[in-house]
Amino acid sequence: MKFFLLFYISTLFVPLFLNSCIPSKPGDEVELLPSERLINKLEANRRRIRNFEGVGVIKIKSDIINNDANFRVVMQKPDSVYFTILGPFGIELSQALVTENDFVFYDALHNTAYKGLVTDETLQNIFKINLKFTDMVDAFVGSVNMTKNLYKKPNKYSVDYDNYVLTYVDSLNGNKTTYRIDVRELGITNFVVISPSGETLLKGDYSDFELIESVAIPFHIELSNEAENQKIIIDYKNIVANRKNISIEFILPEDVNLISW
Numbered sequence: 652m653k654f655f656l657l658f659y660i661s662t663l664f665v666p667l668f669l670n671s672c673i674p675s676k677p678g679d680e681v682e683l684l685p686s687e688r689l690i691n692k693l694e695a696n697r698r699r700i701r702n703f704e705g706v707g708v709i710k711i712k713s714d715i716i717n718n719d720a721n722f723r724v725v726m727q728k729p730d731s732v733y734f735t736i737l738g739p740f741g742i743e744l745s746q747a748l749v750t751e752n753d754f755v756f757y758d759a760l761h762n763t764a765y766k767g768l769v770t771d772e773t774l775q776n777i778f779k780i781n782l783k784f785t786d787m788v789d790a791f792v793g794s795v796n797m798t799k800n801l802y803k804k805p806n807k808y809s810v811d812y813d814n815y816v817l818t819y820v821d822s823l824n825g826n827k828t829t830y831r832i833d834v835r836e837l838g839i840t841n842f843v844v845i846s847p848s849g850e851t852l853l854k855g856d857y858s859d860f861e862l863i864e865s866v867a868i869p870f871h872i873e874l875s876n877e878a879e880n881q882k883i884i885i886d887y888k889n890i891v892a893n894r895k896n897i898s899i900e901f902i903l904p905e906d907v908n909l910i911s912w
Contacts, residue, residue, distance in 0.1 A: 683834060686808045689815060690797055692837055696866045697794045702727050702897045705791070707870075707887035714880055724791050725899050732788060733899040734777075747777055748901045751784050757903060764903050767912030781876050791885070793857050793869040795830065795839050814840065826852065836860055838867030851877040864893050 684692070703726045710719040721737040735746040746757045754773055757764045767773065775781050789796050800819060806827075807818035815832040825847035831840050838860045844853040853876055857869035872885040891897065903909070 683810060684815075686805055686817065689817075689832070689837075690800055693795075693832065693839070694797045694801060696837060697789070697792075697796065699864060699866050700728070700792055700794070700868075700892050702894065703792050703890070703892045704894070704897050705887045705890045707885060707889070709886075710882075710884040712882040712884070719884075725897060726788055726791060727897075727899060728788065729785075731899055732791070733901055746901060748899065749774070749777065749784070749787075755901065755903070757901075757907070761908075762904060762906065763908045763910065765910050765912045773912075781879060781881070790855075790872070790874050790883070793872050793885075795842055795855070810834070833860070833867070836862065836867035838869065853877065861890070863890060866892075868892070 704724070706723045707721070708719055709722045711717070721741075723735050723737060725733040730751045732749045733746070734749070736744045738744045744759055746759070748755045749769060752769055753766065754769050754777070755764060755766045756777065769784060771781065771783065774784065774787060785796060803819065805817045806820045807816070809816045811831070813834050815834060816829065817832070818827060818829045820827050827845045827847075828842060829845075830842045832838065833840055838857065839855075840857055842853075842855045843851060845851055854874075856873040857871070859870040860867045861870060862868075868890060870887040870890065872887075873882065874885075875882045
């Protein structure tokens, strides 16, 4: 499997917040939101990005790989991700097209393509971090899926100067997830998932935000699977979203060596 090594709140009402504001600069005030409105806005922003194209540098760190490369990613929500590793002068060295059900991986250096069904193991082999398909899509855009929390009261909700802080405890496994959201641009700057024993399982850090389609999108993303010592760092140089001409074009050569996985 060496060919894979190139690739990896709801209903709480806080009356004090309704009439509170937080200064960012002199004369600048921001209305603070109750948790229900905040989560609705976050989820609406996530869904506003229908397609996405980004170019930058990706770094993958784990026990078996420590590498970085230029890359390009194109996403058509909800079910297609195209990812390519770029060499000198923008030459495509390898490509992957992953959907919710299938994947195709093309090694241009050896003119060999691998195809098969998408599983959690497949995604881990390609992107070197344990993520489900929908979480992987959100990770590249720098967003977090809050759908499950739309009608759920957070266990804790507060404001830490210029960040909303929301905490949810999973009633099934006891894992605690805490999100920090910038109060002005409503970008999620950090989230962390902690087990009942206090072990950090998953962590995301987002920074260098720009407003694209009125949505705060980070140009720097760090996603860590702390339990398995896996980390992806993404630094975007350019991002476009919701363009009519964004499309996924992935055509294999006629003489490709095709292997079913």
